[in-house]
Amino acid sequence: MLDDTDRRILRHYQHDPALGLTDLADAAGVTANTCARRLERLRTGGVILGNRAVIDWARLGYEVEVSLRAQLDKTNPRAFDEFTAAAREVPEVIEIQTFLGRVDLRLYVIARDMAHYQHIYRSAILTLPHITEIEALMHMARIKSDEGLPL
Structure with a gap:
């Protein structure tokens, strides 16, 4: 404690x-x-996991941020493991989250511009295994981004 x-x-x-x-x-x-x-x-004790650099992706030329909500084929017992293993290999996927409910996973994707995003989406995202439904939410503005805990 x-x-x-x-x-x-x-x-x-x-x-x-x-x-x-x-x-x-x-x-x-x-x-x-x-x-x-x-x-x-x-x-x-695992309370402090490490220090890291917080990078402003836009300053490095990544202007597009997309949150992809995906549903997987629940009839395949290996769907989740195979999907997440493949999604981890896509460099532009910078975060993967899992959920209980209608949406199984969320992928957070960055791209330099819309043409780059379209290429990532067609060549890397749509080829991920076991997707039954996918929805893209385009990032417009970050209102709050704070990882600090109220200690």
Whole structure:
């Protein structure tokens, strides 16, 4: 279980993971040694999974974002595994989510422009196995994108 000290450390750490240990400890109101021990415990306990770069895809020329909702052939017991294995191989598919309900999966796809998306859709998405229905939702604007937890 996390205590208030862990939550303070995590709150500051998730806001700025580039903070040095001393600065993080000061912000959380603990000593550097306490902060280091707590961070290590949070890492080994699987609470902190890692640090990563957040990339602005548009600045790299990927102007099109599409969310594809797919239904799979539920009569085939291998449909899910075969579909997800194949979808993982498409470089422009940057996220795969599964759901309970009418939609089985959601693929998040990025492309440089509509011509590039059309090529990805025809050559890589429509060739994925076991799709019975697919719906494209074109991304218009990101209203909120925050992975920080309210700690």
